[in-house]
Amino acid sequence: MILGERIRLRAVEQDDLERYVTWFNDPEVRKHLEMILPMSSADEEDWYQNMRKSPPAERAFAIDIRDGNGWTHIGSCSFLHVDQINSLAEIGISIGEKKQWGKGYGTEVVRLLLKVAFETLNLNRVYLRVYEKNMRGIRTYEKAGFVLEGRLREARFSEGSYQDVLIMGVLRSEWTAGKEKRG
Numbered sequence: 001m002i003l004g005e006r007i008r009l010r011a012v013e014q015d016d017l018e019r020y021v022t023w024f025n026d027p028e029v030r031k032h033l034e035m036i037l038p039m040s041s042a043d044e045e046d047w048y049q050n051m052r053k054s055p056p057a058e059r060a061f062a063i064d065i066r067d068g069n070g071w072t073h074i075g076s077c078s079f080l081h082v083d084q085i086n087s088l089a090e091i092g093i094s095i096g097e098k099k100q101w102g103k104g105y106g107t108e109v110v111r112l113l114l115k116v117a118f119e120t121l122n123l124n125r126v127y128l129r130v131y132e133k134n135m136r137g138i139r140t141y142e143k144a145g146f147v148l149e150g151r152l153r154e155a156r157f158s159e160g161s162y163q164d165v166l167i168m169g170v171l172r173s174e175w176t177a178g179k180e181k182r183g
């Protein structure tokens, strides 16, 4: 387990998969994600089996929030494309429980991933891709310390039009300076 203040990140279990199928088939959740077509339980099972064979640092985490004395599963996040030579990785996050959006959990997850990236995985740069219309996502990443590094013009086609894909990143030096400021 990786413990935050109100959240924890843990390994994904088989029992979680049906929730992923529900979440990722919800057009509102999927709107700003790479997946565009409906997904079956079998697709999700294939994803799970492949994910378990990927390098340990690239295996997805389930996101749980504190719920009384227990925990409730609300989403998923992961490191992708971990590059040990250049000490960098991409991150991805989805909170599938829509009623939990806008409560600061996304920001807390991203901050916790950065802590893991810099203090455990010994990375130097963490980046992500976000669609320009995903204002909630962009704001979340800014709050966690990401800055805009560039844009891939018209690299995403959805709902009948193109939009830019923004590349945002954080360097270890920026994160360390921010940590000193936060105390």
Ligand SMILES: CC(C)(COP(=O)(O)OP(=O)(O)OC[C@H]1O[C@@H](n2cnc3c(N)ncnc32)[C@H](O)[C@@H]1OP(=O)(O)O)[C@@H](O)C(=O)NCCC(=O)NCCS
Binding pocket: 028, 029, 030, 032, 033, 075, 093, 094, 095, 096, 100, 101, 102, 103, 104, 105, 106, 107, 108, 129, 130, 131, 134, 135, 136, 137, 139, 140
């Ligand atoms: C994107 C996501 C991870 C953010 O998590 P979250 O818990 O909802 O985010 P937080 O509550 O920490 O922060 C959201 C911020 O966005 C702001 N926001 C929400 N809608 C907004 C909008 N339309 N325009 C501008 N800001 C907006 C909120 O006000 C909040 O900022 P504030 O604290 O300054 O008020 C989550 O909503 C999610 O998983 N969405 C669906 C999948 C997705 O988009 N994944 C990311 C793909 S790159």
